[in-house]
Amino acid sequence: MSDQAMRDAWFPVGLLSGLTRAGTASMLMGEDITVGLDDTGAPSVDCGGRKLPTVERFGHLWTSLGAPEKDLFTIPEADHPERTLVDVGVVRVKCSPLRAVENFLDIAHFPFVHTDILGEEDHPEVNNYKVEVRKDEDEVWATKVEFYQPQAAASAGGGIITEYMYRVPAPTCSVLYKTCPPRPGEWDVICLFVQPLTEELCDVWPWMALFDDTSTITDLIHFQQLIFLQDRSILENQIPKKLPLDPALETPTRADLTSVAYRRWLKRHDYTYGAQLVAE
Amino acid sequence: MQADERTQWVPAAVSTDILDGTVVPAALPTGPIAVWRTASGELHANGDRCPHRGMRLSHGFVRGNSLSCIYHGWRYGRDGGCEHIPAHPGLEPPKSINCGPLPVAEANGVVWVAAQAPEEAPAEIEGFEALKSMLFCATPAAIAEAAGGALKTELGGTPAHLVTAERTPSETFVVALVPTGTDVASKLAAATALEALRRVTESAT
Amino acid sequence: MILYDYILSPSCYKVRLLASLLGVKLELRAVDFHPGREHKGDELLALNPAGSIPILVDGEDVLTESAAILSYIAAKHGQNWLATSDAGEVGAQQQWLSFSHRLTSALGGARLVEMLHFPGDLAALQEAGIAALRELEAALFARRLTGQTFLVGDRITIADIACFPYVALAPDGSVSLDPYASIRIWMRAIRAQPRFIEMPGIHRLHELAPDPLAGDA
Structure with a gap:
């Protein structure tokens, strides 16, 4: 199995606001890297004396071990000047980077893992939704995803049917567009950017672009950290740690169509760093 | 693992450590297992992995006669079969979805589990009952040596049997048995002596 | 407040x-x-x-x-969540409140290293954490032998609340709780208290809520 396809992808490695000249030791796909600012004050990533390409976007510094063919994806909706951009900060998780993304694409766990916030046991049903791979962008999209949520966002006052759209524009990144309680017709943007340290260890950098005039930034950060840390205790207890791409090893249902499409898309592109191809 | 090892009873827990309506983690040489009691106390064991997304079932919860996964609430019955998938309340889960029930038995207040049904019940040690389980960072052989050369020993002045199961090459699950009817003070002394035995064993390893 | x-x-x-x-x-x-x-x-x-x-x-x-x-x-x-004036209870409560600081520095330290990138000697923190968990397990086992569930007296007290969170979150610092049967039973008794609230990493006991399927049974 070759890791070249993933080596050519972009990955988040730090908050732009947190870069220092001293640099921070980190890892990317098993290789030691140093993330920081160079002598001119520009963001830089060093890998054993080699300068890696960088992109500054969405409040994060991005890099690649290889030679990316495509520019890093964009999120046009996030450019709206009235949105609050929220750097949620990093959380390390002992799981496959691909498992972390797959969990983010899943709504059926809300009643059990995010009880009384994103879901409740009396409303567990997942209705049919639409999943496609958009050919031009080569991205996985799930749309018309609806779910009953007791407290959909920091700003939500009570239970509502929330509509979601999920987008996977890169192997370890997902963008969620979600009903925005204070602004009907607009979408909140919540992203999960995952840095693969090894196949079974990752740093997760959630990032948000929201319309929210009432909550403080700290409230918004805490809400997202609360949700993600509830997931962490699940992610660290899945067996096997790597994401199985062999359909025989796990049992998807209709609610898991996004995950099924994501796994197929990973396999087709050889995005298999953090995946288990056959049962061990 | 050899076929004859698969049909051997392995000590997995102390009976009284698994309350009615709860699930606990344990292990066989084949991998992690979940051992649970129904609300009425009936004992069951199965693989510690939900067939849906691989989540450990020992993190789940028991209602009535079913074990549910904490991740998506998939519900498994006493035969290991999936009974209910909350995301699709109207769906009857296919019979093929099963969390792998395992043979389980209780003897001397110890819960024994096997990968495949053994021909006989677990061997009883007449007149003894489980006191306490403990994980030693040592091999079964090192524990026997520290206990005076055999697993039949004494702890704090009370006769004792040690039942062991190697969990990993460096970790052994140990259950100490003491005579049925041992008084509380002697049990406490035996538990303290078991701690001391672990210290000796681990510092020798 | x-x-x-x-x-x-x-x-x-x-x-x-x-x-x-x-x-x-x-x-x-x-x-x-x-x-x-x-x-x-x-x-x-x-x-x-x-x-x-x-x-x-x-x-x-x-x-x-x-x-x-x-x-x-x-x-x-x-x-009634405090020790009575009984010297044994006062001593035990103070003992466990002090012990809770060891849990904070060892298990809490390992958690900050493993989860939020804080600096620290992870192996040493985990070893100290395991030592503290073994002590707690031994003490709770002794309590069970005398028919008690909690750390002090015959009821839940602030001693239990002081020790519970860092113990329950030990896996965040890659310290397994699987070996500790008496700690598991004690944590369950705390989680079963009326008006218990969760935090990320500590789930509620779903089985205590009414079974949504009970109507069908």
Whole structure:
């Protein structure tokens, strides 16, 4: 199995606001890297004396071990000047980077893992939704995803049917567009950017672009950290740690169509760093 | 693992450590297992992995006669079969979805589990009952040596049997048995002596 | 009472948990601990020069140690959550409140290294954490032998609340709780208390809620 396809992808490695000249030791796909600012004050990533390409976007510094063919994806909706951009900060998780993304694409766990916030046991049903791979962008999209949520966002006052759209524009990144309680017709943007340290260890950098005039930034950060840390205790207890791409090893249902499409898309592109191809 | 090892009873827990309506983690040489009691106390064991997304079932919860996964609430019955998938309340889960029930038995207040049904019940040690389980960072052989050369020993002045199961090459699950009817003070002394035995064993390893 | 709070802080959670169990309302003030390090900023350092949270402000009273805050809230709103005047209970309560600081530095330290990139000697923190868990397991086993579930006296007290969070979150620092049967039973008894609240990493007991399928059975 070759890791070249993933080596050519972009990955988040730090908050732009947190870069220092001293640099921070980190890892990317098993290789030691140093993330920081160079002598001119520009963001830089060093890998054993080699300068890696960088992109500054969405409040994060991005890099690649290889030679990316495509520019890093964009999120046009996030450019709206009235949105609050929220750097949620990093959380390390002992799981496959691909498992972390797959969990983010899943709504059926809300009643059990995010009880009384994103879901409740009396409303567990997942209705049919639409999943496609958009050919031009080569991205996985799930749309018309609806779910009953007791407290959909920091700003939500009570239970509502929330509509979601999920987008996977890169192997370890997902963008969620979600009903925005204070602004009907607009979408909140919540992203999960995952840095693969090894196949079974990752740093997760959630990032948000929201319309929210009432909550403080700290409230918004805490809400997202609360949700993600509830997931962490699940992610660290899945067996096997790597994401199985062999359909025989796990049992998807209709609610898991996004995950099924994501796994197929990973396999087709050889995005298999953090995946288990056959049962061990 | 050899076929004859698969049909051997392995000590997995102390009976009284698994309350009615709860699930606990344990292990066989084949991998992690979940051992649970129904609300009425009936004992069951199965693989510690939900067939849906691989989540450990020992993190789940028991209602009535079913074990549910904490991740998506998939519900498994006493035969290991999936009974209910909350995301699709109207769906009857296919019979093929099963969390792998395992043979389980209780003897001397110890819960024994096997990968495949053994021909006989677990061997009883007449007149003894489980006191306490403990994980030693040592091999079964090192524990026997520290206990005076055999697993039949004494702890704090009370006769004792040690039942062991190697969990990993460096970790052994140990259950100490003491005579049925041992008084509380002697049990406490035996538990303290078991701690001391672990210290000796681990510092020798 | 105002609590300067961080949703991921087990020490802040102790205070929120006790307040909830006692039915006491707290006014929460969210502190951007990570990534903002607000607890090291001027406003909070003026309140607590140690630069730590939780901080409880109640009129003129400002408290910055979680064990002290638990004692304060229990003294005001739940006397039976404190030791009686019995010397054995007083000693045991103080013993476990002090022990809880070892849990914080060892298991809490490992958690900050493993989860939030804090510097630290992970192996040493985990070893100290395992030593503390083994002590707690032995003590709780001894309590079970005498028919007791909790650490002090014959009921749940602030000693249990002080020790519970960092123990329950030990896996966040890659310290397994699987080997400790008596700790598991004790944690379950705490989680089963009326008005128990969760924090990320500590799930509620779903089985205590009514079974949505019960109507079909």
